[in-house]
Amino acid sequence: MLFHLFYDVLSKIEGFGWLRVVRYTSTRILAAAITALVLSFILGPWFIERLRNRQIGQQIRDDGPESHKEKAGTPTMGGSLILFCLVTATLLWCDLENRFVWLALAVTVGFGAVGFADDYAKISRKNTKGVPGKLRLLCEFAIAGAALSYLFLSDVLAPDIRLQVQLPFTNFYGDGLVLPAWAYISFATVVVVGTANAVNLTDGLDGLAIGPSIINAGTFLIFAYLAGVETTLLVQLGSELRQQNLAEYLHIAHITGSAELAIFCAGMLGAGIGFLWYNTYPASVFMGDIGALSLGGAIGMLAVLTKNELALLLVGGIFVVEAFSVIIQVGSYKWRRKRVFLMAPIHHHYELKGWQEPKIIVRFWLISVLLALIALGTLKLR
Template sequence: MIGIGIAGAIALVISILFTPYLIKIFSRQGFGQEIREEGPQGHKSKRGTPTMGGVAIMIAMWAGYLGSYGVNMLLLGRDEGPTASGWLVMMLTTGLGIVGFLDDFIKIRKQRNLGLNKTAKLVGQLVVGITFAVLALRFIDENGLSPASPNLSFIRDISFISFGTVGFVVFCYGIIAAWSNAVNFTDGLDGLAGGSAAMVFGTYVVICFWQLRNDCSASLGSACYDTRDPFDLAIVAAAAMGACIGFLWWNAAPAKIFMGDTGSLALGGLVAGLSMMTRTELLMIVIGGIFAVEMLSVILQIAIFRTTGKRIFRMAPFHHHFELAGWKETTVIIRFWLLGGVCAMFGLGLFYSEWLAASGAG
């Protein structure tokens, strides 16, 4: 438990202290955000705000993750180190962050709100996703567990729904692409994606810790969890939560810096990675409900417009609909945070109630 707290604390401090330094560098280099022409008119004033702040989030995450183990070894004398699960999730996060960084950099250099074309971004996500999927089925431990499972999962593996190796790679890529784009869609208002992500990662700190306390080595019968390295994943989630909260200090309205695709794609990748490593892929739809709704709003807007020529929302993603309805930006953000918190708590409640049912304690 101490290691989890250390990871979150280090990431929080690094994120708060390093982000203003990044703001100065990016402002000096002219790395300012371009605003899409068809967006809400009130966003025009944000043009030129430094972007690519996701760099600070990733650096803080790595510092919190590695720093936690460093403190444990040097000060507490513990010899545990990072595991395959932790390395893979951090690799997935960083890989998608690099794809996002390239996207942001091209936008800045060409001074337009279009970075990598769809094909290039797709290829980048494909390479990172397939690499993660293939490696996630390897590194089998002494208990016969790989970091991820080829089965579909809700709160545990659904044993009768198995994708097989090839099917899992395809499924894994689909989840990674979906969640990275969902967080990317949500990142349209100051602090909205960062605050929502912090709630999701905080929820996963609790889930991973609970899986650690109730793993199958404790002979708990059907109430135990067959997951690899839950403690390491809790450290990753804590580091991500701390990094997001620290970044939010500077990203909250009015934002001094945006996370850009660098941050949103990285955080979306982490959401996907945690859901697969903890065997909670379907539960993540509830916990990260605010991201799921934002992506669904875009899908519905496009589908209905192409079939009927009419728009169901004033503008998609969903948060812009309320802006155009006259809500202040801060009102939209706070209310969406509240909804995000409700989704996270409801998802955690489902997780715990399933454990009660499985253990017979309810």
């Protein structure tokens, strides 16, 4: 909204020409991050106090680590604050005619609504059983499937890149794996839903999920900007000089309009950092399913919209490991009646081994930073 007000209206008035600076994506990336961060800082104390007054407290699972019992009653559903700041910053600074932004927002808010219903059910029943798992997954698949069907059956993406999957360390153009429409939509839907639930599984310690989410937002900000920016370079190809945009130079998909997603990522980054101020150990508020599912859905959509579905395995490596630790634990107990880990997800395994909670959190953050740097490094290896 501010982008259209400043650029389309005020910048054309004499004396306000300097407002044309908002036409640059980089300017609006900074503006969105600052807006979301400042909103989080301003609204955080009031929001947490409201949660306390309404007795919206966390329910602790009975079979969890003993140290978690003291966290019972800590305000939850703090993801509402993340969602509000992210959506507000995006609507203020993005080009609202960009369909990539609306698709990302639709899935983020839709998954947030599913998370809200799950949190509300837990609080009202005063136990850890929320919306039945099958119903929750059905809603998630419906939301993601509808958004992705529109994406890949419309003209939002160019035909030559619409159904391609970038294979690691290869040139997107010519070396990508091309899937039938039904297979790609199914694959992309699983990516989004899987990421959302993996982030939800990771959200078990103070700041554990929001840290990697911030790192993922920063990484996909770079991916989205490089894929969509129209800046060209003069490149020596054999004996001739040719102009290439950054995406062509890096052998990744050039997706016209995707640079606006960098502003969405900046909003997520700012909102995440602002929330971390209150969620860091010992947490004053938990994000709840409304935060974990919305952030996970957003990250999954960013991977699909920027054609980095497989790179997500690296960028979101912490989430992948957390999810697979649960799958392995359940599968092993079902077939062998033996547990691989002391407890799943894997962060609880380390708690029961005697690691202090802050040590687990910070080490998982550091691993997430390393994985993000490796993922960014693949840009040059292509």
